Structures are given as C-alpha cells and as structure tokens.
Amino acid sequence: MMNTISRFDGFGLGLRRTHYADFLDGDVPVDFVEVISENFMVDGGNPLRVLTQVREKLPVILHGVSMSIGSAHGLDCEYLRRLRALAERIEPLWVSDHLCWTRTSAHNSHDLLPMPYTEEALRLVCDNIDHAQEALGRAMLFENPSSYLTFPEDEMREWEFVAEMAKRSGCYLLLDVNNIYVSAHNHGFDASECLRALPHDRVRQIHLAGHTDGEIKIDTHDQPVCGGVWDLYREAVALAGPVATMIERDDGIPPLPELLDELDVARSIAAGTRSKVAA
Amino acid sequence: MTLAASQKDFMAQVLDEDHALPDGWSARHAAGLAIYRNNYRTSLVEALRSTYERTASYVCEEAFRQAAVHHLITHPPKSWTLDRAGDGFPDTLRELFKSDPEVAELGWLEAAMQRAFVAADAAPLDAAGFAGATALFTEDDWSAMQLAFLPGTALAPVEHDIPALWRAVDPDGESPSQADRLDAPMHLLVWREGLKPVFRLIDRSEGEAMAALLGGTSYGDACAMLVDRLGEEAAIAQAGAMLGRWLHDGLIESVSSPAARG
Known part of the structure; x- marks a missing residue:
C-alpha cells in the first residue's frame, strides 16, 4: 500500500531560471515552489546547487513532463531511477506528472500526447502508475492534460477516466483548471460538470495558467490567467478545499512581482470562497 | 488496433506530416494532430537553439532552423531528456x-559546454594531493x-580559432561572418572550474596525449606517443609541463596505478 499524501494549504510559483536570483537572494512570499523535475535530473552542477539552496528555504514540488505514464511501451527504468534519486535528495512535498504519453520504444516526442479514454488505456495507465509509485517508493499526483483531439474509440469521458484511475491506482490528482477550461472548449464539454465529477478528496494541488485562444485553444503557459479560468478556480477551491495552488508560467515569463500579484488574486479568491463555504 | 499500435501510429504522424491519418479520422482530428506536430517541432528546435545559441547566431536564424529540422528528421529524439535531443547535432552541422x-567546431564547443555544465560534481586534485x-x-x-x-572534460580537434569566434558571436545580436583559421590544427579542451564550464586551445601533441588518457591509455603509453612525435628530450619536458598545467587548471580528479594495486 502506497503512502498517503497530506494536504498542503499554500500558494506557490514555478521556479524558473530567470527568477533564480530572486529566490536565492531574497525571501519571496510564496509557500512553495514547483520545478520541472527533468531540469534537475542531472549529474551535478549549478542547477542542482540552486535547487538545493532553494529547498533550504522553501518546500519544493517535483513536477515531471517525461514519465509517459500512458505509454503502452512501458516506463523508462533509468528515468525512474534518476527521479527517485532526485526525490530522495530534495525531499519534495510530492512528485507529479501528467496523464499522457510522450514516448514509444523508438522515439520521444517531448510533448504531452493524448490518451484514448478506453478500458484498455485505463488498465495500462493504472499498471504503469503502480510501477512508478513502486519504483519511487511514494504515491504520486497526476495532472489532467489539455488536449487538442479526442479519439473515435473513446469509451468514457475524461473525468470518468481520471476518477477511475485515482480509485484503482491510489494516486492523487493535480487539478489543472486551465487544462479543463482549454479541453472543455476544444471538445465541447461543460467545464463545471467535469470539475464536479472528479474525486475532490484525491486532489492535492491546483495549477493555474494562461493559454492561447483560437478555434482550438492551446495550453501555452505564456500569458496571465484569464477570467474564465479564475471563475473555474473559484468552483475548484469550493469543491477541493484547502490544497496547494500554483501559477505556471513557462514562456513570456514576466518579472517576479507580476507573478506574485497574480498569485495574490488566487489567494484572495481562495480566501473568499472558503469563507463562503464555511458560512 | 491495440493501444501500442495506435501510439506507434500517432507518433509516426507527429514525426511525419505525410503519414496517412487513421481510418475514421476527420478534418477536426487532423487539426488537433497538427497542433501536436507543431508543438513537437517547435519545442525541439527551441531546445536545440537554446544549447547552440552561438551557432544559431553565427549561421543566421533561418539556416539554423533548417539544420535543426533536418537533424530532428534524421535523428528523432529517443531519450527522456531534452539535453540529449542535440546528440549528433555537430555531425549534422x-x-x-x-x-x-x-x-x-563551434557547435561541438557549445554541446561540450552544456555537458560540462551539468556533469557530476567532483573535487580536483591539487599539486599536494597529486x-x-x-x-x-x-x-x-x-x-x-x-x-x-x-x-565533463572533453576535447576535440579544431582547425579554427573557435575561442575567438565564441567571444565574437553575440547570441542575441551581431556575429562575425567568418572564423580565423589556426596556423596549425590544435585541440579544444572543455572542462568545469567549480560551477563554470571553461575552455582553451591546446597544441596537437598535448591534445593527442590527453585524448589517449581519456580513452584509458596509461600515462606511460601516452608519454611514448609524445616521444614518437617530439623526440625523447622534448617529450619529457612536454609530459611534465602538461601534467603541471592539468593540475594547475584543476582537470585531474584522481590518479591510480594498476601496478601499485597489484
């Protein structure tokens, strides 16, 4: 039986290279930082030095993009070994990745490719989660992805797949509100219905981010969180309760104060929503 | 079709825009697939540009983009780490x-600097330790x-003054139109001082001796190579001088002797 992951009620940002000095030299008013695991799954050098020093100040979350938990070609044992070594060194709040696949046995796309929502895929994902959690010696969080197409062979809705995945594997959920917003637009489902149908007791973290509008919305993490995503966040906080919230920005990264202002919006929405729920 | 087969087919479509769509896929599916294909190509070209920023500036953006796309087609990435997406790119260049x-040569230097940047930490041996x-x-x-x-220590033969080219190329701006040819071929040596990757040119005899030592050749055999190239007297002087430089520059992590162990 995998260990449980306790709730962590806080607000954080992604630790990106452009802000290293801010975090190393000052006291940035965040409760945690999240890093892209793969950027630190290296043998040594400055990246690990920075992360180790930041870890002395703040809790850290390891968020991966290359586990390929939905791969029908198995997990990469060398990847898991390196991730475990990093986790043992950093002692993160938790380790997360995405419900997607990135690789076959021959190639790696380095992109979060979509899963068909079928019983075959569900069984495979749960087997892979068992393998990953066993290899890491800890339970993990998995994030609902943005997607740009659905498959003709789908047998269930995304939220049914995610709920069953959490139930069968015992994994926790990283709820990306922007991804729900983007996928709801792209596939014509009701974002609020999706939110309500997810197992809220398994949610440990919420991601907020910006996207690029168009006939098909794209999850680009290159602009501020939009109004529709803030509205959905309000609903998510009411449903999930006190969990970690973080803003992801991976491109067009602004000065840190701008991101901190955006994080204050999240704090304010969460406080307002929780006080209403409590009342 | 099994999930394994459909993922293999999906990957083929991401890598190759001419790959036929599966039966039953619509124009809407094709539009979604085009986003994944574009994400793949854009992010990997960007990853190469990030590692090879001076090379990109030197050859100009469009020429670099074409080279990067060519490399991705001929060497699609296999590893989980983006750091390996540029494996073999200097050969493509x-x-x-x-x-x-x-x-x-400039591309090789950028790749070697990146590898040294994240190489395992180790304390160099100083003269007293040696x-x-x-x-x-x-x-x-x-x-x-x-x-x-x-x-992270690496070296390669070069025929151009790559250190001067490195300094002259502005990754975000102007670059010289050509590099100076060296009077004689040399080796370019890359290693890490503390957290910072550094490089310098070394002459051919030192480069060949070091390449042999990096490949596992014994010090005695490396010295014999020097004798063949320089003659005994000069080889003795060169062997002592280069060992002194390597210790001074913090290039040597440890020494051992199978004879001593045996």
Whole structure:
C-alpha cells in the first residue's frame, strides 16, 4: 500500500531560471515552489546547487513532463531511477506528472500526447502508475492534460477516466483548471460538470495558467490567467478545499512581482470562497 | 488496433506530416494532430537553439532552423531528456555546412559546454594531493598510471580559432561572418572550474596525449606517443609541463596505478 499524501494549504510559483536570483537572494512570499523535475535530473552542477539552496528555504514540488505514464511501451527504468534519486535528495512535498504519453520504444516526442479514454488505456495507465509509485517508493499526483483531439474509440469521458484511475491506482490528482477550461472548449464539454465529477478528496494541488485562444485553444503557459479560468478556480477551491495552488508560467515569463500579484488574486479568491463555504 | 499500435501510429504522424491519418479520422482530428506536430517541432528546435545559441547566431536564424529540422528528421529524439535531443547535432552541422567547417567546431564547443555544465560534481586534485597520491609510486607505477579527469572534460580537434569566434558571436545580436583559421590544427579542451564550464586551445601533441588518457591509455603509453612525435628530450619536458598545467587548471580528479594495486 502506497503512502498517503497530506494536504498542503499554500500558494506557490514555478521556479524558473530567470527568477533564480530572486529566490536565492531574497525571501519571496510564496509557500512553495514547483520545478520541472527533468531540469534537475542531472549529474551535478549549478542547477542542482540552486535547487538545493532553494529547498533550504522553501518546500519544493517535483513536477515531471517525461514519465509517459500512458505509454503502452512501458516506463523508462533509468528515468525512474534518476527521479527517485532526485526525490530522495530534495525531499519534495510530492512528485507529479501528467496523464499522457510522450514516448514509444523508438522515439520521444517531448510533448504531452493524448490518451484514448478506453478500458484498455485505463488498465495500462493504472499498471504503469503502480510501477512508478513502486519504483519511487511514494504515491504520486497526476495532472489532467489539455488536449487538442479526442479519439473515435473513446469509451468514457475524461473525468470518468481520471476518477477511475485515482480509485484503482491510489494516486492523487493535480487539478489543472486551465487544462479543463482549454479541453472543455476544444471538445465541447461543460467545464463545471467535469470539475464536479472528479474525486475532490484525491486532489492535492491546483495549477493555474494562461493559454492561447483560437478555434482550438492551446495550453501555452505564456500569458496571465484569464477570467474564465479564475471563475473555474473559484468552483475548484469550493469543491477541493484547502490544497496547494500554483501559477505556471513557462514562456513570456514576466518579472517576479507580476507573478506574485497574480498569485495574490488566487489567494484572495481562495480566501473568499472558503469563507463562503464555511458560512 | 491495440493501444501500442495506435501510439506507434500517432507518433509516426507527429514525426511525419505525410503519414496517412487513421481510418475514421476527420478534418477536426487532423487539426488537433497538427497542433501536436507543431508543438513537437517547435519545442525541439527551441531546445536545440537554446544549447547552440552561438551557432544559431553565427549561421543566421533561418539556416539554423533548417539544420535543426533536418537533424530532428534524421535523428528523432529517443531519450527522456531534452539535453540529449542535440546528440549528433555537430555531425549534422559538419554534413550541412561542408564549406564552413568552423560551424561544426563551434557547435561541438557549445554541446561540450552544456555537458560540462551539468556533469557530476567532483573535487580536483591539487599539486599536494597529486604528490601524496603518487608518493609511493615505483617506476612501473608511473608507467601504468591512469589519470581520471573531472567529469565533463572533453576535447576535440579544431582547425579554427573557435575561442575567438565564441567571444565574437553575440547570441542575441551581431556575429562575425567568418572564423580565423589556426596556423596549425590544435585541440579544444572543455572542462568545469567549480560551477563554470571553461575552455582553451591546446597544441596537437598535448591534445593527442590527453585524448589517449581519456580513452584509458596509461600515462606511460601516452608519454611514448609524445616521444614518437617530439623526440625523447622534448617529450619529457612536454609530459611534465602538461601534467603541471592539468593540475594547475584543476582537470585531474584522481590518479591510480594498476601496478601499485597489484
């Protein structure tokens, strides 16, 4: 039986290279930082030095993009070994990745490719989660992805797949509100219905981010969180309760104060929503 | 179709826009797939540009983009780490820029600097440490001595003044139109000082000796190579001088001698 992951009620940002000095030299008013695991799954050098020093100040979350938990070609044992070594060194709040696949046995796309929502895929994902959690010696969080197409062979809705995945594997959920917003637009489902149908007791973290509008919305993490995503966040906080919230920005990264202002919006929405729920 | 087969087919479509869509896929599916294909190509070209920023500036953006796309088609990434997406890219540059061989040399330097940047941490041996480690060496021990260089240490033969080119190229702005050819071929040596990757040119005899040592050749055999190239007297002087420089520059992690162990 995998260990449980306790709730962590806080607000954080992604630790990106452009802000290293801010975090190393000052006291940035965040409760945690999240890093892209793969950027630190290296043998040594400055990246690990920075992360180790930041870890002395703040809790850290390891968020991966290359586990390929939905791969029908198995997990990469060398990847898991390196991730475990990093986790043992950093002692993160938790380790997360995405419900997607990135690789076959021959190639790696380095992109979060979509899963068909079928019983075959569900069984495979749960087997892979068992393998990953066993290899890491800890339970993990998995994030609902943005997607740009659905498959003709789908047998269930995304939220049914995610709920069953959490139930069968015992994994926790990283709820990306922007991804729900983007996928709801792209596939014509009701974002609020999706939110309500997810197992809220398994949610440990919420991601907020910006996207690029168009006939098909794209999850680009290159602009501020939009109004529709803030509205959905309000609903998510009411449903999930006190969990970690973080803003992801991976491109067009602004000065840190701008991101901190955006994080204050999240704090304010969460406080307002929780006080209403409590009342 | 099994999930494994459908993922293999999906990957083929991401890698190759001419790959036929599966039966039953609509124009809407094709539009979604085009986003994944674009994400793949854009993010990987960007990853190559990030590692090879001076090379990109030197050959100009469009030429670099074409080279990067060519490399991704001929060498689609296999590893989980984006750091490996550029494996073999200097060879691709050598093939594509045949009349400008300094392009591949500059590309090699950028790749080696990136590898050194994230190489394993290790403390270099100083002169006192080296003296201590070899204090009880016999003549046979010296001859059989193996040098372990700091992780990330790399060298390659070059025919152009790549250090000068490196300094002259602005990754975000102007770049010279050509590189100066060296009077004689040399080796370019990359290693890490503390957290910072550094490089310098070394002459051919030192480069060949170091390449042999990096490949596992004993110190005695490397010295024999120097004797063949320089003659005995000059080789003795060169061997002592280069060992002193390597210790001074913090290039050597440890020394050992199979003879001493045996």
